[in-house]
Amino acid sequence: MTLALRCEGISKQFGTVQAVDNVSFGVESGHILALVGPSGCGKTTLLRMIAGFETPEEGFIQIDDQCVICPNAFVEPENRQVGMVFQDYALFPHLNVSDNISFGLKGSKKDKQQRASELLKLIDLPDYGDRFPHELSGGEQQRVALARTLAPNPRLVLLDEPFSNLDADLRRELRTDVRAILKKLNITTILVTHDQEEAMEIGDQVAVLHSGHLEQIGPTFEVYEQPQTPFVARFLGKADFLPVRFSKEALRTDLGPLPLPNELPKGQHLHVLVRPEFLEISGQPMDRSVPVEVVTNKSSGHTSVHCLKTPSGRRVHSASLGPMRFPEGSKVYARLNIPNPVVFDEMDEQPYCLFSPEDGPCCQLLQKSGLIQIQSFVKNLL
Amino acid sequence: MAAMQVGKRSLWQSLLRLAKAENVPPVWVWLPAGFVALGVLLPLIYLTVRTFELGDDAWQFLIRSRNVEILWNSALLTFSVAAASVVLAVPLAWLTVRTDLPLRRFWSVLTMLPLVLPSYIAAYLFVIFFGERGDLQQFLNGLFEVERLPGIYGFGGAFLVLTLLSFPYVLLSVRSALWRMDPGIEESARLLGNRPGKTFFRVTLPILRPAILSGALLAALYTLSDFGAVSFLNYKTFTWAIYLQYGTFGRSLAAALSLVLVLFTIGLLLMEMKARGRFKYYRSGTSAMTPPSQIQLGMWRWPALLFCGLIVTISLIIPLAVLAQWTIKGVLIGESFQSFWALTWNSISASGMAAMVTILAALPIALWSVRYPSWLSGLIERTTYIGFALPGIAVALALVFFAINYARPIYQSMPLLIFAYVVLFLPTAVGAIRTSLLQVNPSIEEAARGLGKSSFQTVRKISLPLMRSGILAAAAMVFLLVMKELPATLILGPTGFKTLATSVWTYISEAFYAQAAAPSLLLVLASAGSLVFLLTQETRYTK
Numbered sequence: 015m016t017l018a019l020r021c022e023g024i025s026k027q028f029g030t031v032q033a034v035d036n037v038s039f040g041v042e043s044g045h046i047l048a049l050v051g052p053s054g055c056g057k058t059t060l061l062r063m064i065a066g067f068e069t070p071e072e073g074f075i076q077i078d079d080q081c082v083i084c085p086n087a088f089v090e091p092e093n094r095q096v097g098m099v100f101q102d103y104a105l106f107p108h109l110n111v112s113d114n115i116s117f118g119l120k121g122s123k124k125d126k127q128q129r130a131s132e133l134l135k136l137i138d139l140p141d142y143g144d145r146f147p148h149e150l151s152g153g154e155q156q157r158v159a160l161a162r163t164l165a166p167n168p169r170l171v172l173l174d175e176p177f178s179n180l181d182a183d184l185r186r187e188l189r190t191d192v193r194a195i196l197k198k199l200n201i202t203t204i205l206v207t208h209d210q211e212e213a214m215e216i217g218d219q220v221a222v223l224h225s226g227h228l229e230q231i232g233p234t235f236e237v238y239e240q241p242q243t244p245f246v247a248r249f250l251g252k253a254d255f256l257p258v259r260f261s262k263e264a265l266r267t268d269l270g271p272l273p274l275p276n277e278l279p280k281g282q283h284l285h286v287l288v289r290p291e292f293l294e295i296s297g298q299p300m301d302r303s304v305p306v307e308v309v310t311n312k313s314s315g316h317t318s319v320h321c322l323k324t325p326s327g328r329r330v331h332s333a334s335l336g337p338m339r340f341p342e343g344s345k346v347y348a349r350l351n352i353p354n355p356v357v358f359d360e361m362d363e364q365p366y367c368l369f370s371p372e373d374g375p376c377c378q379l380l381q382k383s384g385l386i387q388i389q390s391f392v393k394n395l396l
Numbered sequence: 397m398a399a400m401q402v403g404k405r406s407l408w409q410s411l412l413r414l415a416k417a418e419n420v421p422p423v424w425v426w427l428p429a430g431f432v433a434l435g436v437l438l439p440l441i442y443l444t445v446r447t448f449e450l451g452d453d454a455w456q457f458l459i460r461s462r463n464v465e466i467l468w469n470s471a472l473l474t475f476s477v478a479a480a481s482v483v484l485a486v487p488l489a490w491l492t493v494r495t496d497l498p499l500r501r502f503w504s505v506l507t508m509l510p511l512v513l514p515s516y517i518a519a520y521l522f523v524i525f526f527g528e529r530g531d532l533q534q535f536l537n538g539l540f541e542v543e544r545l546p547g548i549y550g551f552g553g554a555f556l557v558l559t560l561l562s563f564p565y566v567l568l569s570v571r572s573a574l575w576r577m578d579p580g581i582e583e584s585a586r587l588l589g590n591r592p593g594k595t596f597f598r599v600t601l602p603i604l605r606p607a608i609l610s611g612a613l614l615a616a617l618y619t620l621s622d623f624g625a626v627s628f629l630n631y632k633t634f635t636w637a638i639y640l641q642y643g644t645f646g647r648s649l650a651a652a653l654s655l656v657l658v659l660f661t662i663g664l665l666l667m668e669m670k671a672r673g674r675f676k677y678y679r680s681g682t683s684a685m686t687p688p689s690q691i692q693l694g695m696w697r698w699p700a701l702l703f704c705g706l707i708v709t710i711s712l713i714i715p716l717a718v719l720a721q722w723t724i725k726g727v728l729i730g731e732s733f734q735s736f737w738a739l740t741w742n743s744i745s746a747s748g749m750a751a752m753v754t755i756l757a758a759l760p761i762a763l764w765s766v767r768y769p770s771w772l773s774g775l776i777e778r779t780t781y782i783g784f785a786l787p788g789i790a791v792a793l794a795l796v797f798f799a800i801n802y803a804r805p806i807y808q809s810m811p812l813l814i815f816a817y818v819v820l821f822l823p824t825a826v827g828a829i830r831t832s833l834l835q836v837n838p839s840i841e842e843a844a845r846g847l848g849k850s851s852f853q854t855v856r857k858i859s860l861p862l863m864r865s866g867i868l869a870a871a872a873m874v875f876l877l878v879m880k881e882l883p884a885t886l887i888l889g890p891t892g893f894k895t896l897a898t899s900v901w902t903y904i905s906e907a908f909y910a911q912a913a914a915p916s917l918l919l920v921l922a923s924a925g926s927l928v929f930l931l932t933q934e935t936r937y938t939k
Contacts, residue, residue: 092586093589100578105581106602107603
């Protein structure tokens with residue numbers, strides 16, 4: 015395995031704001047890394063440093079063993095052989111689709127045209143060569159932008175929130191297409207997004223950034239299953255935390271005992287991560303089950319989420335397949351199934367919600383829509 | 397009774413429906429708008445009729461070699477001023493928007509200010525300074541014993557003056573296009589292997605093309621319709637020839653010349669439309685704007701500063717310094733400002749009235765075209781743009797003939813002069829009012845209708861207050877333009893009616909430069925005042 019990209023000790027300041035703080039990571043050749051974090055966490059800055067539009071104050075960046083930013087070397091963007099798809103696609107409005115795609119190519123006109131038509135086939139828009147960018151829909155513009163980026167065979171492709179201007183259905187469809195194309199061509203890619211679902215779906219690896227600081231990087235599902243910080247746990251997927259006590263070779267919680275984890279932090283305020291899929295509920299008592307009360311429920315038909323109140327009054331969520339089963343206020347039995355519990359000390363930041371304090375997904379919605387400021391504003395008010 | 401009403405309504409509605417105007421505006425919109433459009437057409441129709449009456453004579457007259465020379469002179473001046481404006485404005489716009497040029501704000505304000513100088517004032521100030529034996533020659537003579545400078549009269553002077561006054565039009569449009577441009581486009585070009593210089597020529601310049609063209613068009617229209625500078629500098633263009641014909645020989649021949657000038661202007665408009673091509677160059681995305689990245693000039697900032705400084709010195713500092721110097725000279729030889737208060741009052745009252753009437757004329761047209769769009773409203777709106785193509789001198793002549801032949805009582809009366817101003821400056825007002833109306837969300841108006849207000853009440857109580865700053869801006873613009881306007885005021889002004897502009901003209905034609913200085917200064921100050929007002933309206937607008 016060779017590293018297609020290596021970033022070491024990258025730091026960047028804008029005025030007094032530490033946009034990126036001592037970040038180091040590598041991407042293996044042919045892998046897709048999803049760089050996620052809330053808005054303003056520094057992910058776009060990091061991407062722009064790799065492209066060469068920003069210069070870090072400290073650290074170095076290597077692409078395929080070529081040092082593009084070192085203490086005594088700086089490779090201009092046009093010489094990096096890095097491709098980038100911008101959030102607004104940034105197609106050249108004065109050129110048609112073919113000329114847009116062949117813009118970065120060298121050689122004879124015929125070769126260029128041939129390569130352009132190859133790529134048009136790849137993105138499944140074979141007859142679009144003569145159209146102009148303003149005649150294309152958002153999804154088509156996006157695919158042309160990808161083709162333009164891929165045309166000169168870049169060493170590395172950067173995708174900056176590439177799906178954020180598309181509506182939900184199209185976004186889902188394009189994600190699958192884009193991943194398929196990138197995998198087919200075996201191109202090393204970094205995807206920047208604030209959408210954790212997108213990150214999990216596209217990324218082989220995921221890196222979570224938080225206020226300029228790299229919280230965790232690893233294979234996507236490892237990061238999901240073994241988050242190293244509460245922030246990562248909350249950012250990737252839905253997370254609740256239950257206080258645990260340590261006694262007699264086991265962990266005790268409101269909802270029953272849990273096996274011992276591999277690593278157990280030392281501390282006074284231990285909490286275990288509870289994902290909705292870890293919590294099974296039933297109308298009948300089960301083995302090891304604990305009675306709880308249903309606070310709210312919602313269902314998309316395909317999945318249902320019940321918010322439950324534990325005996326000590328904590329709120330946790332349980333997800334199950336199929337339409338919702340238990341009305342609000344009813345008594346049900348809950349059982350924790352956590353094979354490898356993840357335990358944290360120091361729950362520094364409690365998620366806070368504008369509309370209903372128990373409701374986690376609503377927080378995530380706020381984070382996604384960039385309304386995080388409203389949240390902190392309300393927090394200050396209270 | 398009811399049947400009659402239905403019958404009456406259906407007559408009008410079917411007429412309008414016949415015109416495929418599915419959106420039928422209320423009568424208080426379409427009636428005045430229709431009248432205004434007819435009024436605007438009047439000068440053009442009259443010029444045409446008058447020329448055709450002449451028949452062969454007109455043709456014989458027009459192909460006289462002197463007139464061919466005039467056509468050539470006009471074309472040469474128009475194209476070279478437009479080209480030179482682009483050459484000055486594009487680097488200036490780029491420097492002030494995209495680089496770390498020191499004092500960027502300062503330069504961007506100063507380079508806009510030549511707009512307040514009327515061309516005839518700039519022309520005479522330049523003659524004083526750059527003339528054969530002007531201030532510059534005196535200065536150089538002291539240093540190197542330069543006997544005389546090349547003459548400023550003729551093409552050279554007209555070119556210099558008009559370029560320095562009209563490059564801000566190009567600057568305005570290129571600057572705003574640069575601000576609007578998605579920085580991702582240039583960054584994409586760089587990542588695809590183009591050095592910054594190559595990126596500029598392959599991507600930035602082509603994208604700026606529509607903005608450059610529309611700015612150049614404004615500069616060209618300004619040059620073509622300019623009367624003051626070319627006449628004063630004795631460069632023989634259309635406006636010069638028309639004024640000469642009007643004063644001496646056949647007035648019908650002046651009409652023929654005016655019509656050719658109008659055709660020339662329309663030709664320019666068509667050329668610009670064709671050159672602009674079919675591309676839509678607006679930003680496609682909706683995401684938050686990243687500010688355009690700043691280019692570090694490094695050592696290049698010294699030549700860049702020199703370039704900006706030179707342009708500002710020649711286009712602004714020299715004229716203003718000469719003006720100040722001659723105002724003082726005027727005061728020293730006993731000219732008093734006293735006599736100018738009457739002139740100032742005339743200028744202000746005429747401009748104020750013209751602004752008011754123009755706004756009233758523009759409102760129904762803007763309302764119709766924005767709220768009830770159809771091909772008919774589009775036609776009406778475009779008709780008002782004739783004012784762009786009609787040089788002041790052509791409108792003035794057409795109205796003089798019309799008044800003498802058909803409306804003797806209003807010949808040389810204030811209403812006719814105001815009417816000329818409306819025809820000339822209506823497009824400016826319609827444009828500004830349209831823009832502000834487009835920013836009023838129609839559902840706010842619909843909500844008012846839903847609460848039981850009539851369409852008229854809705855406009856009066858909802859739309860107009862919301863459009864206030866746009867309307868004020870339009871009024872200020874018309875005010876500024878009328879203050880500076882010369883040929884129509886000269887030809888159509890009532891006997892004995894003098895404004896600042898006409899008295900400056902009278903003095904400088906007789907080379908009474910000291911006497912001309914004080915009214916010039918007042919005129920420049922008044923223009924600057926309305927420009928400052930405009931700029932403050934604009935900032936309030938963007939908040």
